[in-house]
Amino acid sequence: MENTQFQDDAPLLKVRGLTRSYWARTGCAEVDLDVWPGEVLGIVGESGSGKSTLLSCLAGHLEADAGSVVQGGEDVLRLPEPARRRLMRTDWAYIHQHARDGLRMNVSAGGNVGERMMAGGARHYGSIRDTAADWLQRVEIDPARIDDRPTAFSGGMQQRLQIARGLVTAPKLVLMDEPTGGLDVSVQARLLDLLRGLVRDMGLAVILVTHDIGVVRLLADRLMVMRHGRVVEAGLTDRVLDDPQHDYTQLLVSSVLPA
Numbered sequence: 001m002e003n004t005q006f007q008d009d010a011p012l013l014k015v016r017g018l019t020r021s022y023w024a025r026t027g028c029a030e031v032d033l034d035v036w037p038g039e040v041l042g043i044v045g046e047s048g049s050g051k052s053t054l055l056s057c058l059a060g061h062l063e064a065d066a067g068s069v070v071q072g073g074e075d076v077l078r079l080p081e082p083a084r085r086r087l088m089r090t091d092w093a094y095i096h097q098h099a100r101d102g103l104r105m106n107v108s109a110g111g112n113v114g115e116r117m118m119a120g121g122a123r124h125y126g127s128i129r130d131t132a133a134d135w136l137q138r139v140e141i142d143p144a145r146i147d148d149r150p151t152a153f154s155g156g157m158q159q160r161l162q163i164a165r166g167l168v169t170a171p172k173l174v175l176m177d178e179p180t181g182g183l184d185v186s187v188q189a190r191l192l193d194l195l196r197g198l199v200r201d202m203g204l205a206v207i208l209v210t211h212d213i214g215v216v217r218l219l220a221d222r223l224m225v226m227r228h229g230r231v232v233e234a235g236l237t238d239r240v241l242d243d244p245q246h247d248y249t250q251l252l253v254s255s256v257l258p259a
């Protein structure tokens, strides 16, 4: 008989030994991490520390050289391509730094959200449109703009639309790559507030890559610090930021390192 107690206590995602090189250069090396349901794991490090390589391997945008990424007893890295794509369209979401990488710019705002619902099996046009309108409202976009294309939106609106598109299927896991990067400071603050509310309300598990300590302080429950492709320190966010153990983390926290 299966041990349900154990299953309830199991991490949502278990990553072991994830490694990816670019010829002789290390992208990320032997990364281990667990993500628990409903928690935000922040990954920080200076430019070139391997954050994007790690996230890209998890998302399947990049092939790992070694390691495993286990969800529900299955190694996601070894899924056949169609199953992997299905996972990314339904149970997982990826929020790109640049909204245009995660949106279809020549499709209406409602179409962008509806398309993802349809990939998850929704078929009824009326309810898809209603849900899309609800989601626009949820991310503070006027639902009257449902038929506008993202090209007519500001950068902040585009990012909020990308978030609506990603979250409409209530994914189990959201991978975020610098979700507030490249936006004005005031727009960033509003977006962070919105993200924090959505993460809390939906109980989302998130892996959040950023070089911005302020972003992880606000959003992340736990933190992992990377350097030269390896994890140098990990722990509860407050502990890592307020009492960093590793010299590199101390430098990072005191913002001496370049972004």
Ligand SMILES: Nc1ncnc2c1ncn2[C@@H]1O[C@H](COP(=O)(O)OP(=O)(O)OP(=O)(O)O)[C@@H](O)[C@H]1O
Pocket: 022, 025, 026, 027, 028, 045, 046, 047, 048, 049, 050, 051, 052, 053, 054, 211, 259
């Ligand atoms: N396509 C590539 N070809 C060769 N080397 C690469 C490539 N992409 C990344 N690298 C190297 O891998 C290492 C990790 O880079 P990565 O982009 O993952 O770091 P990062 O922490 O995400 O940096 P950033 O914050 O600037 O995006 C760096 O040494 C980088 O030069």
